[in-house]
Amino acid sequence: MATAGKAVVAQQQTNLPFAYRQYSAAELKEALRKMYLIRRFEEGAEDAYMRGLIHGTMHLSIGQEASAVGICMPLSEDDQITSTHRGHGHCIAKGADVKRMFAEFFGKTTGYCKGRGGSMHIADVAKGNLGANGIVAGGIPIAVGAALSAKKLRTGKVVVSFFGDGANNEGAFHEALNMASIWSLPVVFVCENNGYGMSTSIERSTAVRSVADRAAAYGMPGVVVDGNNFSAVAEASQAALARARRGEGPTLIESKTYRYRGHSKSDRNRYRTKEEIEDWMTNRDPIALFEAELVELGIIDQAGIEAVREAVRKEIVEGIEFAKESPMPDMADRERYVYTEAA
Amino acid sequence: MATAGKAVVAQQQTNLPFAYRQYSAAELKEALRKMYLIRRFEEGAEDAYMRGLIHGTMHLSIGQEASAVGICMPLSEDDQITSTHRGHGHCIAKGADVKRMFAEFFGKTTGYCKGRGGSMHIADVAKGNLGANGIVAGGIPIAVGAALSAKKLRTGKVVVSFFGDGANNEGAFHEALNMASIWSLPVVFVCENNGYGMSTSIERSTAVRSVADRAAAYGMPGVVVDGNNFSAVAEASQAALARARRGEGPTLIESKTYRYRGHSKSDRNRYRTKEEIEDWMTNRDPIALFEAELVELGIIDQAGIEAVREAVRKEIVEGIEFAKESPMPDMADRERYVYTEAA
Amino acid sequence: MDASVRELSYAQAIQEAMALAMEADERVFLMGEDIGVYGGAFQVTGDLVERFGPDRVMDTPISELGGAGIAVGAAMTGLLPIFEFQFSDFATLAMEQIVNQAAKMRYMLGGEVSVPVVMRFPAGSGTGAAAQHSQSLEAWLGHVPGLKVIQPATPYDAKGMLLAAIADPDPVMIFEHKLLYKMKGPVPEGHYTVPIGKAEVRREGRDLTIVATSIMVHKALEAAAALQGEGIDVEVVDLRTVRPMDKATIIASVKKTSRLLCVYEAVKTLGIGAEVSAMVAESEAFDYLDAPIGRLGGAETPIPYNPELEKATVPQVPDILAAARDLVKGRS
Amino acid sequence: MDASVRELSYAQAIQEAMALAMEADERVFLMGEDIGVYGGAFQVTGDLVERFGPDRVMDTPISELGGAGIAVGAAMTGLLPIFEFQFSDFATLAMEQIVNQAAKMRYMLGGEVSVPVVMRFPAGSGTGAAAQHSQSLEAWLGHVPGLKVIQPATPYDAKGMLLAAIADPDPVMIFEHKLLYKMKGPVPEGHYTVPIGKAEVRREGRDLTIVATSIMVHKALEAAAALQGEGIDVEVVDLRTVRPMDKATIIASVKKTSRLLCVYEAVKTLGIGAEVSAMVAESEAFDYLDAPIGRLGGAETPIPYNPELEKATVPQVPDILAAARDLVKGRS
């Protein structure tokens, strides 16, 4: 997405939330489209999984779309991200093609990882997504390493490291944030706090109230943001990016959000109440909230929304079709990609 | 050492520093003796090393004696500690016999580890020292585990985990402090900040000014104390122990101190100035400071000091003699102690 | 159902062992990620938290290194922790505590402490969870003196070996193949132990010894049944313990059959089969060998996501058949 | 001194390789603990920080997992990091990043990235540093597809293989025995490479092949010289690369000599010798064997502090002599 669009909305109204001052109507509609695309993609993947077309496991980020899209909104295509086991949203937000994502989930050679990685390793290196990661907090040091490259090679890139609240108790989090800070690296740490690491609530796992409170231990700003509010997320991201680009070092953003689905496909949902889930779904849905704002501000109307939904529906259908029809890996290629082939 | 001695000094003067209100003259003299014992022990070990009687490497804590003795002062014999590669002082402060320490350094069967461990693994389990550790921060989770035992088995023990400033950037530090806090375990974390992790100053390694600043990230009190001031250290230790015994959980004490010698036997001392070392040795020596206070308060006189020094000298000579004359391990015992022998 | 032939799944057998030990001894407790109300990623702890409470079925934060270290410290000071890694792959984060601390503590301290910790490692491929959730790393720990390393292959052994592990004064590492969790088999009620360090001859035969580990024991037995029809009489030895290895049982079997095939899921190079083969090749059984020592291990690649590729990455029954025929037929 | 026969220590050879690579390519840089002004715990980086500055000779905090991960991330995005573990034992803290990330990243991402990181592991016993500072863990990494693992035994190879490692697009792990650092040997000036994956016959012989690794190559050569006097003609193969192993050279040697002894310092069980032995026992060379395959590895204990015990824990020249005589004399 563009770093700074023409702020058409802002020309009329200056008291508006950040996103409406910062982005053009087209950009905002594109953001809505991406949020829908993420949700429908995951619903499609879930459906395919239920029907046995996709195997393994998967972690859905339904309910967290504003966080992924908001954070990526101010990123340039050159900027990079590292993602997590719950990484479909990040991947789409960073510009991936759902065709190749579905193809990956179907284990096909046309997938982003040629069928070797699956959901937990979905990546789109060309668009700057260095990959989801099956290891909680595993991507955090890698993001810092990418930021070290950006600094040393003077590419101007900023790297965003996504991780969950559960990850903040891993040693890798601690070590990586400390080093990013002492070396003033251009990296933004984004903790998507959905309240639970699998079944363990943040209250039971973490000795501080807010993950952002830990930023002080690394001498960096810690920012808490409503992760279901697209504009708020984008604003925090923009500020952290700007700081990183000025060479002032990292920021820790805590994006408070919620996942609607179970942790993965094996979750009996015993650790939280139906009421809690209902409440988030009914009153704080990130897409509904964003859509309502867009309508209220006259940026989109019902027909426009329908058009977005329809376009997304079509993209999903085509994506699944593409995946189904793509070829399976050749068994003769079993040993490929382990080492770099001689040029 | 006794948890609370009869506070004879305090009977006269109530504005005195903690130690003089809290401990009897005999206890205070014993503390001085231990500080001397640590210093002379390490000088003796250094000398033996230079003369080829001890091999391997060693890490001397000369200059840090008030920290070890002050922290252990309010501990009961049942309380436990975990220690570090720079662990001679902790071992002596917790009550070890220098005979068996020297014997260990000489690789003899009479040593605390029967010659298997050496300086880096010196321990005295009977006195509650669960061992030095060759892995920076390696002992921290172990201390938390011991505290878990204390809590579950209701032994009333408190566990002190010693570590250096360098250790505070290890993931193990982060994970262990978080868990100790969420489970309110009876453990005291003591960071002996001597300004350097090997050659790397705390400023170059750590994104906060004070290690104690990180306590907030674990929801526990963080206390900075002058590690060369015996009374100040003992006071902080006492408060943290009391908190732990009340079931309120851990404390992080940062004891600011300095090591006079190089990091280990291979140090060229290129990362700090002669002036800095001189300054600490001349103006902030923990033994000199403590001794001066004791004299000023009339707790000890020159003859008394000489008597302490002489007793320590003798103990060291005897310790080295004991070590020299002790037997080497039997080669037939090579495979012992790997697994627990059937009873 | 008759109690003596009662069938339990492998996961249930493990759960029962833990429950029995916790009932019998207050010092036994469980630590791990999501082992409480979630019941464990593979439902091995199941409802134990309801029976024993959250103090004895302790959910940890996602902190493998610290968690393992806490278990080590607790074991050194009077408790008997059973620590679950959610996937054995995550033990890569805790190798320091396992290898530098748990394994060596007693030795470094000249015998002054023991470290009676049990660690459980759900391992192996076959679940479509790709490269970071499917490894078999038992060979690493098998290389480490001070540890005991076991790989029970049946529900019966899972329960009995876990009870032996809990009673053991030293650190015991249990590798549990995830695909075995649902496998059922007879499991007696009550307390019994299966000794650590003893292999088990699962099937007697004269023509070829197959030493297999974990899930491969079942594949080997399947292959052996098929080979019987071809006139090849296979002896299947279930290794059960990686460290200390039961050399005597393997050597005796090879002396009888004169042929050896090792089958294991882990990456072939430097996997368990390397040690079994080398142990035989340096032993008195060498003189009895009538054929090269065969090895079937995993491919020299990470575990792929695609299910077909995934299957092709670890030995399957047809691979065993082919390897066995090769060893037996190629020779007199 | 003639430049062509110039002698350098092993540590100097490594330092020279790093300096050459840093001069030739801006993307090459060093990361590690105390590698800057301290010069490294073993003085391998020495004064490089003065030549290249602290941005290219980066002291890290004591954070092995994070540091290794940063090196991996940097390697994925255009840099060529050389990461030093202060002692290989501390790599136990970083196995996650080495094994789950560096080794598998290219594969998991279907070939879309490479991870050209080099990691250096000072390893081995003999310095009196006891159990947590003396391990030899190369077998662990040799078990991991996606990594290349080397163990140069001479200053010449140290420089040439390190330069090959830096040029290699994939992660290369270098195990350097600490007792070799001061050993001197001829090292040409300027750039040259020694290929990864090729063993080297250090001494030709007819009666027995000794495959040795790292410091054991020198002990094996010493033993071979002594055995010559007894009429035993030993061929010494320096393995040099653990993964991928040079099977062809070993098999050819065993076919020639008909006897094999593997000598390595790591714990015997599941060490490199297990793989070398098993690889030969399953190969065509099996038919050429006139004796069991001998193995000499480290004792099944942690490394002790006491110097006499320490020596007794790893193979020494007399052990090699005895094992060699046994293999040769006991047979026709």
Ligand SMILES: Cc1ncc(C[n+]2csc(CCOP(=O)(O)OP(=O)(O)O)c2C)c(N)n1
């Ligand atoms: C190192 C490691 N430990 C444990 C797991 C198993 N696991 C996968 S996701 C997860 C929960 C992660 O929680 P969080 O970081 O909050 O992310 P969320 O799933 O909520 O998005 C766990 C325990 C893992 N993949 N890696």
Ligand SMILES: Cc1ncc(C[n+]2csc(CCOP(=O)(O)OP(=O)(O)O)c2C)c(N)n1
């Ligand atoms: C995990 C680990 N990394 C590195 C080392 C090497 N090392 C030993 S002591 C030390 C410095 C420790 O500094 P600090 O914690 O401040 O303790 P100090 O030596 O100052 O007492 C280092 C880097 C080690 N022993 N363990």
Ligand SMILES: [Mg+2]
């Ligand atoms: Mg979460």
Ligand SMILES: [Mg+2]
């Ligand atoms: Mg220090």
